[in-house]
Amino acid sequence: MHIDPKQLIEELRFSFQYLSKGLSNPNAFTGLNDTGEWIMSCCPLHTESRASFGISKESPYHCNCFFCGYLGTIDNLIENALDLNEGEGINFLVSTYIFEEKSRTFDMVDYIDNRRDKYVIPYLEESKLVTLKKSRSKNEVLFQSGMSYMRGRGFKDCTLETYEICVDTKTEMLVFPQRTRTGQLRFVQKRKIGNNYHGAKFINEGSTIKKDIVFGLHFINKLRTTTNRIKRVRMVESPTDCMSNYQIGIPAVSINGRILFRNQVRELQLAGIEEVDLMLDNDKAGEKGMQDAAILLDRAGLIVNRVRYPSFPVFKDSNELLNAGLLDRLVTYNVNLIGAIFK
Template sequence: MLNLEEVLSSKLNRFKYSGGVWASALCPFHKETRPSFGVNMETGFFNCFSCGARGGIKTLLNRLGISENLVNIRTLKVVRKEPVTSVLPEWILEAYKGKLPKKYLNSGFRKDTLLSHEIGFDTYELRIIFPIRDIDNNLVGISGRTIIDQNPRYKFYKFREIKGYKPAPHRYLWGIDKVRACSEANILDLIVVCEGFKAAMWIEQAGYSAVALMGTFISSDQVRLLGYFYKPTYIFLDNDQAGKANEVKVAQQLLGYVPAIYICRYKREVNQPDELTPEEIKWGIDNAITILERRRENEARFIMES
C-alpha cells in the first residue's frame, strides 16, 4: 500500500512537496502553466486556487482514477480544529502571476514596479491582485480590486480551505517588507503613509518609501510597525472627505512613536496621490505641514465656509 505522496507524485504534473502541510502541483482539472493546485498532505483535502475545484481525499482519488485500495488513507488525520495561522503558502500566488494589469501599465506604472510588488490578476474574480506581506516578508494576505462594477470594490481573500487561516489586514502595513529592505540597506530616510495600494506604489515609484494602511484609519499594530523604524513620517491620504477627516487623527496616533510627523499637501485638486505627477508628489512632500499647521488651516477653512 502506497502513501499519499507516492501516489500524487505519479499522477500530478510538477508535484512538489517539501514537508509541512501543503503540496502543490499543476491542476489536473484545467489547463495551466503555473501550479495553483494544493493538497493538504495531512487530511487529503485539495483545492485549486484558480478554477475552484475542491474536495476531500476520496473525491480526489476518484477524479484521478486511483483506487482507494492503493492508498493508505487511514493514516490521514480527521482535523476538527486547527491553530489559527496568519501565513499563507507561497505557491498560492502562482495562480495570479504573469498577468500584469494593462490598465496600470497604461496609467504610468512601470513593469518593474508591478513585478516588485507581485501584482497579478484573478481571471475568475476579475480582480487585480495585491499580495500582502509582513515585516518578515511572509505572505499574510491577498487583496483583490475589482475591474468591473461589483461590490466590494476591494476584497480580502479568506481562503477558507486553509485550515486556521484568519485574514487580519489591519495588523500589517502594505509595503512594510520593502521599507525594511531599505532600512537594512541604510537608504531609508522617511516613510510616506497612504490609504491604498496604488497610491503607495505610485509614491514609491517616485522615489520614496511608502506604505498603505489599506483604509483611512490606522491600527495600534500599524503604529507600532512605523515606530519600529523611527523615521520622519509623512501622511499622504486621499484628497476626499474621508481622507481630510482622518489625516490629523492618523498623525496624532503616531505622536511619540516617530521623531517627526508631517501632513502632505496637494498641489492641485485631484482625488488621490496616484493622480499626481512625480514632480507633484515631490512638491507635496517638500511642502508638507505639521499637525498644528493643518489644524489652523482647517479652522480657517471652517470660518470662511460658515
C-alpha cells in the same frame, strides 16, 4: 482580562467590510449604543437597521442578539461573523489586543490559558500566490488587459513587478499581495479590472487579520540594518498610491484604508521609521483619518508631517498626482506648526 467591547466592535466592523457579505449587511456592527450592561450594535448575522445585538460589558463578554436570539461566547461570535474556522476567533482577539498594551496581552493569555498553541496569526501560503501568478498561462489576453489597465494608471512594468501585481484570470481580478513587515504573505487583495464592474470592487483572500499590515513596509524593513535605512515615509491610503510614490522615488507605505491602527504604528517603529508624511486621500474621510493618525503617531514619538495637495485643480490621491506629473513637487509641512488642530 479587559476587553473594551466598543473597541472590539470597531475592529469587527473593520474586518467585516472586507467580506463579501459585508456588502449585503452594511449595517453590521454599526449603530453603537451603551445600555449600561451591553454595548449594542446591529447584528452581523442578519440585516437590521436597529441595534439588537449586544456584547456584555462584563467578562466573559457574552454575545446576545435580542432579535434573532443568537447567544454565544465572544470568540465564537467572531468566528461566525467573520467566517473563521473554529479556534481562529481567539487569534483575532489576540491579534487585536496583543500589540496594544502589555497588561492586556497577559490578561488575554489568562483568558485562553489552555489554548496557548493557537497563538499564531494565520497567513496565506506562498503557493497560493504562485498559483494566482501562474493563472496567466490560462488566459494571456486577460492578463494583458489587467496590466494595460495598470499601465493606463501610470505604472511602469518594473513597479508592477516590484509589488508582485498579477492577474487572477479565474476571478478576472488584479491581485495585490499584502505582506507583513517581515515579508510573510498575509492575504491578497483582489480588485476588479477597470472601472466598469458588477458586484464587489474588492475581494480579499487569506487571513482576516489585517490591522498590523502596512503595504510596502517589508521593503523598508529589509533596509533597516543597512546604510540605506529609510527613516521617513509617506503614508497613503491604497496600494496604488504607495506604488505611485515608489515610482517617483519617494518611500511610501499604504495603511489599506483611512484608519491607522496602533498595530501598524508598532510595525512602522519596528521597521525603523521615525518620521511620517501623511498623505491620505484628499477628501473628508482622508482628512479625518489624517487627524486621527497624527495624534496616534505623535503619541508614539514619531515626527508627523503632512503633504499638501494642490488647491486647484482638485486631485483625489497620489495616483492622480502621479499622472498629472505633480507627485514629486508637493510641499510638506510639520503638523506642529498648525498645532491647534492636533493638540
